[in-house]
Amino acid sequence: MDPIEALTEIAYLLERERSSAFKSKAFRRAADVIGSLQPERLADPARLKGTPGIGDTTYRVIREALDGQVPTYLAELREHAGVTPRASSLRSRLKGDLHAHSDWSDGTTSIESMADAARALGHDYLALTDHSPRLRVANGLSAERLEQQLDVVAGLSSDDFTLLSGIEVDILEDGALDQTPELLGRLGIVVASAHSKLRMEKRPMTRRLLGAVADPHTDVLGHVTGRLVEGSRGTRPPSEFDATAVFEACAERGVAVEINSRPERQDPPDELIAIALDAGCLFSIDSDAHAPGQLSLLDYGAERAERLGVPEDRIITTWPLDRLVDWTNRPR
Numbered sequence: 001m002d003p004i005e006a007l008t009e010i011a012y013l014l015e016r017e018r019s020s021a022f023k024s025k026a027f028r029r030a031a032d033v034i035g036s037l038q039p040e041r042l043a044d045p046a047r048l049k050g051t052p053g054i055g056d057t058t059y060r061v062i063r064e065a066l067d068g069q070v071p072t073y074l075a076e077l078r079e080h081a082g083v084t085p086r087a088s089s090l091r092s093r094l095k096g097d098l099h100a101h102s103d104w105s106d107g108t109t110s111i112e113s114m115a116d117a118a119r120a121l122g123h124d125y126l127a128l129t130d131h132s133p134r135l136r137v138a139n140g141l142s143a144e145r146l147e148q149q150l151d152v153v154a155g156l157s158s159d160d161f162t163l164l165s166g167i168e169v170d171i172l173e174d175g176a177l178d179q180t181p182e183l184l185g186r187l188g189i190v191v192a193s194a195h196s197k198l199r200m201e202k203r204p205m206t207r208r209l210l211g212a213v214a215d216p217h218t219d220v221l222g223h224v225t226g227r228l229v230e231g232s233r234g235t236r237p238p239s240e241f242d243a244t245a246v247f248e249a250c251a252e253r254g255v256a257v258e259i260n261s262r263p264e265r266q267d268p269p270d271e272l273i274a275i276a277l278d279a280g281c282l283f284s285i286d287s288d289a290h291a292p293g294q295l296s297l298l299d300y301g302a303e304r305a306e307r308l309g310v311p312e313d314r315i316i317t318t319w320p321l322d323r324l325v326d327w328t329n330r331p332r
């Protein structure tokens with residue numbers, strides 16, 4: 001087995017099961033080290049021991065791969081990876097993803113590797129939506145850094161794949177968005193999400209979300225309740241707001257309600273998806289990936305949407321790119 005492929009697949013599977021970024025990064029780093037070596041260095045694997053960037057575990061993986069085996073570490077991860085949601089036919093009809101992060105904010109890898117992974121997954125498009133300035137813990141992008149990022153993003157599309165520029169912009173306490181309107185207007189996709197003060201009272205929280213939905217730049221309302229149902233960050237109850245009012249505003253303004261695929265979020269909850277369906281909303285099934293291996297978390301969101309009877313035509317991520325772009329340019 002090719003050692004670079006083995007190391008990369010391990011990183012991918014660790015990311016998908018949301019292990020610590022520290023762990024997956026070690027495997028990505030070892031893959032980079034191997035990739036940069038002269039091929040003859042691999043002829044004598046024992047000499048790789050002690051090479052900077054190659055530790056005991058990664059050395060064992062490389063050694064086993066070079067010996068023609070599937071490394072034990074990889075074999076075990078593959079076994080875990082068998083635990084995935086029931087395959088949904090909807091998943092195969094998703095054409096892209098509108099919510100993903102790179103190491104420009106709190107993702108673990110480069111923009112390039114996110115784009116490569118999305119392409120490898122068969123996506124026609126991916127929106128890169130790093131965080132906005134106020135989210136300092138996530139290294140949110142200042143206006144200057146976002147402008148620089150736009151140049152990088154513009155260079156990464158190909159004939160069969162489009163990397164859309166974007167942002168996951170914080171919804172501030174008063175409902176305003178955390179980036180200049182000028183810059184928001186230049187982006188392909190604007191996902192608006194709340195990340196702080198999620199325990200606000202119902203009325204001000206409703207006003208806050210309505211403010212974000214009314215902003216002419218908002219395309220997608222991200223993980224609307226902010227709840228966490230499992231995982232290393234613990235659990236968090238959903239925010240309280242008038243869901244009917246918020247989703248009716250989304251429907252009226254053509255803003256899509258995100259179905260966030262991350263297993264620890266499963267946001268919105270089932271009963272809120274039902275309200276959004278009644279209100280006539282559009283939906284966007286997104287991964288909210290912070291690493292390449294997490295792009296495939298879409299499986300979970302697709303399974304939920306199918307189970308809850310969300311009609312395919314109201315899921316904008318089943319639309320071809322030209323229809324999606326027309327929608328982002330809708331008059332408002």
Ligand SMILES: [Zn+2]
Nearest residue numbers: 168193222223
């Ligand atoms: Zn978020």
Ligand SMILES: [Zn+2]
Nearest residue numbers: 099101168288
């Ligand atoms: Zn996000």
